[in-house]
Amino acid sequence: MNFWIYFWTVFFFASLAVFAGVAIVVS
Amino acid sequence: MDLSAVGIQSSFRILDWGIVAVYLIGIVAVGVYIKRYISNVTDFIVAGRGLKIFLGIATMIGTELGLVTVMYSAQKGFTGGFAAFHIALASAITALVVGLTGFIVVPLRKMKVMTIPEFYERRFGHGVRILGGTILALSGILNMGMFLKAGSIFVMGITGMTEDIHLKIIMTALLVMVLLYTALGGMVSVVVSDYIQFVLLSVSLVATCVLSIKSLGWHNIIETVSALKGQAGFDPFDAEGFGASYVIWMFFLGLVSCAVWQTAVIRACSMESVRSVKRLYVWSSVGFLIRNLLPFFLGISAFVYMADDPSLKSIFLPEGADADPQVTLMAMPVFLSRLLPAGLLGIVAAGMLAAFMSTHDSYLLCWSSVLTQDVVAPCFKNGLSSKARLLLTRVFIVTIGIFILVWGLWYDLGQDLWDYMAISGAIYFTGAIALLIFGLYWKRASKVGAYLSLTSGFGAVVGLKPVQTALGIEVSSAIVGLVVIALAVALMVAGSLLYPDRNKPSDYKE
Numbered sequence: 130m131n132f133w134i135y136f137w138t139v140f141f142f143a144s145l146a147v148f149a150g151v152a153i154v155v156s
Numbered sequence: 157m158d159l160s161a162v163g164i165q166s167s168f169r170i171l172d173w174g175i176v177a178v179y180l181i182g183i184v185a186v187g188v189y190i191k192r193y194i195s196n197v198t199d200f201i202v203a204g205r206g207l208k209i210f211l212g213i214a215t216m217i218g219t220e221l222g223l224v225t226v227m228y229s230a231q232k233g234f235t236g237g238f239a240a241f242h243i244a245l246a247s248a249i250t251a252l253v254v255g256l257t258g259f260i261v262v263p264l265r266k267m268k269v270m271t272i273p274e275f276y277e278r279r280f281g282h283g284v285r286i287l288g289g290t291i292l293a294l295s296g297i298l299n300m301g302m303f304l305k306a307g308s309i310f311v312m313g314i315t316g317m318t319e320d321i322h323l324k325i326i327m328t329a330l331l332v333m334v335l336l337y338t339a340l341g342g343m344v345s346v347v348v349s350d351y352i353q354f355v356l357l358s359v360s361l362v363a364t365c366v367l368s369i370k371s372l373g374w375h376n377i378i379e380t381v382s383a384l385k386g387q388a389g390f391d392p393f394d395a396e397g398f399g400a401s402y403v404i405w406m407f408f409l410g411l412v413s414c415a416v417w418q419t420a421v422i423r424a425c426s427m428e429s430v431r432s433v434k435r436l437y438v439w440s441s442v443g444f445l446i447r448n449l450l451p452f453f454l455g456i457s458a459f460v461y462m463a464d465d466p467s468l469k470s471i472f473l474p475e476g477a478d479a480d481p482q483v484t485l486m487a488m489p490v491f492l493s494r495l496l497p498a499g500l501l502g503i504v505a506a507g508m509l510a511a512f513m514s515t516h517d518s519y520l521l522c523w524s525s526v527l528t529q530d531v532v533a534p535c536f537k538n539g540l541s542s543k544a545r546l547l548l549t550r551v552f553i554v555t556i557g558i559f560i561l562v563w564g565l566w567y568d569l570g571q572d573l574w575d576y577m578a579i580s581g582a583i584y585f586t587g588a589i590a591l592l593i594f595g596l597y598w599k600r601a602s603k604v605g606a607y608l609s610l611t612s613g614f615g616a617v618v619g620l621k622p623v624q625t626a627l628g629i630e631v632s633s634a635i636v637g638l639v640v641i642a643l644a645v646a647l648m649v650a651g652s653l654l655y656p657d658r659n660k661p662s663d664y665k666e
Contacts (some may be wrong), residue, residue, distance in 0.1 A: 133390035134378060137238040140245070141453060145365060148446045152358035155214050 166316030166493035172502030179506035180513075184337065186349050211351055217443035218354035221361075222515035223508045226451040227306040228573040230488035231481070233455025235572055237381045237389030239397050240452045243406045243574075248445035250410030255437030260415040261424040263596045265433050272421055272588060273530035279595040280606040282534060288591070288610055289530030292418065295584030295613070296523045297556055298563075299577055303519070304331055305564035306485060306573060307512045313489025314505050324565065331561050334516045338553060353514070356507040361450045364496065364504065368457040371495055372464075380460040384473075405634035408641060409578055412585045414444060416592060418522055451488070458491035481569045524552035570621030575633045579619035582637050587613040590644040594652070605651030609644045616640045 232240045254261060269275045272292060277285035308326040312318050317326070369377070381389040388397030414420050414437065424433050462472040472479055472487050496504060528548045533540045540548070569576060587610035594601040594609075617623050619636035 133238070134382075137241050137390060138374075138378075140241060141449065144244075144445055144449055145362065148358070148442060148450075149362050151442055152355075152362065155210050155217075156355045156358070 166314065166490075167496070167498055168315045168493055168501055168505070169498040171498050172505060175499070175502030176506040176509060179503075180510060183349050183352065183510050186352065214351045214354040217440070217446070218350045218357065218511075221354075221357050221443075221447050221511060223310060223512035224303050224306050224515060224573075225447050226454075226508065227310055227485060227488070228577060229448045229451035230455035230458065231485050231572055232574045233452035234459045234484050234487050235455075235478075236398060236452075237385045237456060237459070239388060239390055239392040239394070240455070241449060242392035242398070242403055243409075244445050244448035244452060246403070246406040247410035247413055247448060248441045250407060251414040251437055251441035251444045254411070254415050255434050255439075255441060258430065258434055260411075260592055260596065261421070261433055261437065262430050264421065264592075265425050265430055269425060271526070271530065272416075272418055272592075273526065275595070276591065276606070279601075280591070280603045284591075284603060284606045284610070285530060286534050287607065288588070289526055289534075291587065291610055291613060292584045293523050293526045293531060295581060296418065296519070296526070297559065298580040298583065300516075300519050300523070300556075301560050301563040301567065301580070302569065302573055302576060303512075303516060303564075304560045305482075307509075307516075308564075309482065309485045310489045310508060310512075311505075313486040314493045314501065316493060318486070327561055327564055330512070331557050334513055334520070335554065335557055337513045338517045338520055350514075353507065353510060356503065357511060360500070360504045360507055361446075363500070364492065365450055365453055365457075367495060368454065372457055372460050377456065377460050380463050381456060384459075384463060399632070399634070401632065401638060402634040405578070405637050408589070408637070410444070412581065412589070414440065416585050416588050417581070418526070419518065422522075454488050454491070457495075458487040461491045461494070462487060481572060485573060520553050520556055521549075523556060524549045527552050568622055570625070571633065576620065579616055579633050579637065582616035582619065582640060583613045585613075586616055586637070586640045586644045587611070589641060590648040594645075594648050598652075600652050600656060601648065602652040602655055602657040604655035605648040608647035608651040612640060612644045612647050615643060 229240075229243075232243065253259065264275060267275065267278060269278060273285045273289035276288040304327050305323075307330050308323055311326050311330070312322055386396070388394040392398045392403050393400050415424070424436070459473075462468045468490075472483060472490075492504060493501065528540075528545055532548060533545065590609040591601075591606050594605070616636060618627070618629075618631065619633035624630055
């Protein structure tokens, strides 16, 4: 289970950061 | 379910109502203002020919972020935990692969078709177009059958108007608003209002996620999901949760969302070149990822919030049983109404309602156009006059509107909204996948194979909970979907080999 906790944590924050960046540039 | 009776109050205030009213009137006014300038331009579709790149991306992601998407994704996050993230990952990967390879969308763009039934006619003939168009419209209308209810549950949850009578009043009011909006011409493709929507929804979604983490604490979120859902809350392959068959089913759904669903195909086919089609899909993989991922997280946050509050826990997480799907759908908006301060709550509600009207408007137009252009018009030898087409489209729009009001009030969902939408859409897309892949990449695919494959899609209705109850069976909707896809492929191959076409349709060129 630890693998999935780390995986989804990294995945979520990386996606949030990428989207925030894309949203700022596109806006 | 009257939440106010157990002392649960929303922080939705007069200020928020004012923001919603001003924003909705404003966004429609912007559209009407712009339309004054552009009423003579009729052959341009959004994200299409010559649209500047930033506006193109904003429009594309903005149209993917509808209220219904946010609602069904939040519910899936609430019921599935972090493991639901695999759905967002699957749709992003498939959109990226389609973008890099051009699978399905590039050959369609090269054929210069604008709708799937048009492809059916070009590749398999007139009869397949009529049958395919009928199935597409039926499946699409059934698929949007719960839109009105989902939108109304959002309004109920966020405003605190949670009595049963409120559902009927809000559903009727929303339908009237959508029909008025459509009658104004719809803002489906006015890029300026799409841009405003993109900025508002992006900022409010990211801000809401950050506020959720700040309010609940990341470690608390992880620990609560771990304590209440165990391994299944994180591992998508865990048999107690989603399971391997569901993950495979989600990859098919990812492909369908970006390359087979009618609204996506229109966008792909309206691009100026093959290169821009691929570029659009590579960029849109971010949109396909985010449109599910952030609402999943809001659903997980709602789950943790409900688990920490005894009065809410008894309603949303009853001991020893699963809560009714209508209750779990309301979890995210109730959570937002308790998390967000007045003002920000109004901005989020306004953005979501504007997105709801825009999505509803474009789907009403989409399915009524399919019925008019692909089902009724081809039945007349000399076609239909433009006046008759317009009248017919309007009649279909109002009829579909009334249908989804009645369907939303009477249909007993019995399963997560996402699973309902996947299965109702599968009536169309299981056959469509076979026709598209074999029709585009296998010269021997024949008309008989196409008829058999399309018809097999009706088997997907077995995945709907009320149908399973009536039949006295219990099967995962993912298993039903995968079996029907396998059946559609097998029938396409067998039908084509046993009954090959003697002549190709006259205007089809390899």
